Amino acid sequence: MTSSPQKWTVQQLRDDAETATIAFRRERLDEPLELYSQHFKTFSGIFAKIVDRLPELKEPQLDVNVIADLMRDGDSRRAFCYLTAPPISEDDLKTLAEASLAPGTLKSNPDSATRIRDIVFRILDPHRFPWIEENRNPLPEERAAAIVASSALVAARKVETFRRNDAKDRQENKVKDLLLSIGFEQIKKHDIPNSSRAPKPGQFMGETPLAGARADVVATLRDGRIMAIECKVSNSSVNSYKRIVHDTGGKATIWHREIGRANLIAAAVMNGVFSPTNLEIVQNDKEVALFWDHRLDDLKAFVEAAK
Structure with a gap:
């Protein structure tokens, strides 16, 4: 039977x-907090550089080298997308701007670089970056708060994704090990x-x-x-x-x-x-x-x- x-x-x-x-x-x-702290530290450094370059990005005549540099690797691109409220994905940004995020392409296509910049500034988080809308320099505490808040957003999402994928991978491996046994x-x-x-x-x-x-x-x-x-x-x-x-x-x-x-x-x-x-x-x-x-x-x- x-x-x-x-x-x-x-x-x-x-x-x-x-x-x-x-x-x-x-x-x-x-x-443990180790993974969260690791991501927080990594992105704190990245956001510190991005925040300090926001005035350059807002210039009417965009220097394509600036935005290309901010797109130089995966972590930098993710951080750039997290400037908005709410954060958007790289795919969403590419779709909205109808542009590639590849640094080389941006350097050779100023129009694409400008569209990406304009999209991000259009939906820039006003609570984290209030000085941009007010056309002034950030207060030291505003700069620090923006870096902390932005880094925490990314670190939390990275840990959340890791948890989900890691738990699923561990479970699949346990099932496979059982069958092998x-x-x-x-x-x-x-x-x-x-x-x-x-x-x-x-x-x-x-x-x-x-x-x-x-x-x-x-x-x-x-x-x-x-x-x-x-x-x-x-x-x-x-x-x-x-x-x-x-x-x-x-x-x-x-x-x-x-x-x-x-x-x-x-x-x-x-x-x-x-x-x-x-x-x-x-x-x-x-x-x-x-x-x-x-x-x-x-x-x-x-x-x-x-x-």
Whole structure:
């Protein structure tokens, strides 16, 4: 008889969600400030230079060498984009100005450089840089406050991105290590448009497109069924709807339609804060098997039993 992943009761989902939330809180509270402080220090130096050059940038006749210098590397470009309120992305700035941010291109195209300057000054943060609008030099305390506020904005966003990506990467690696520990073979990843291109039984691959939707890990169980595993990290109950219902549930619908429920198991390994209500929806309505990062032995037991 073909084994099926366990379906959890509402109370079990609540209990596990609480355990995961407690672990999330502990991880956040114990997290060192080192990474934030490192980014803050780096961008403090960058913003100090940018703030001091704002008067040059505002000159009617723009010196393209000034703006090209401010675009010389990734950190400098990011800092430049963070002058606005709210900060904009490099892609947004390129789209709004219809210009490349490459220093060489800016030097050879004064019109592009001017458009970039004009866009940024049009939406420059008036609270961080009040002296620009008032056409005066900044007070020492205004300059210092602008550098601190700007550096904190970037550092916070960098840490936030690192947290999200690092947590997801760690989770994917834990799933892969688990599969390797029970004798599965990791193979080179490739697109899987249909079941014929899936790994062979006892094999798995990392993130790859599967029948029209990307899966974090794709394994073929020893009984021949494909298991599409999503690694999900959430920092709030509200965020968990997007992560687990909209994203994973939406993919499960595609996979079940294209490959068939009898041939594929959609699964999620979760870490962080999740709403039990959202978990109930994705398990019972979307037919997604749920596993927890804090209890991966459940996943191990299921995979081993699927023979």
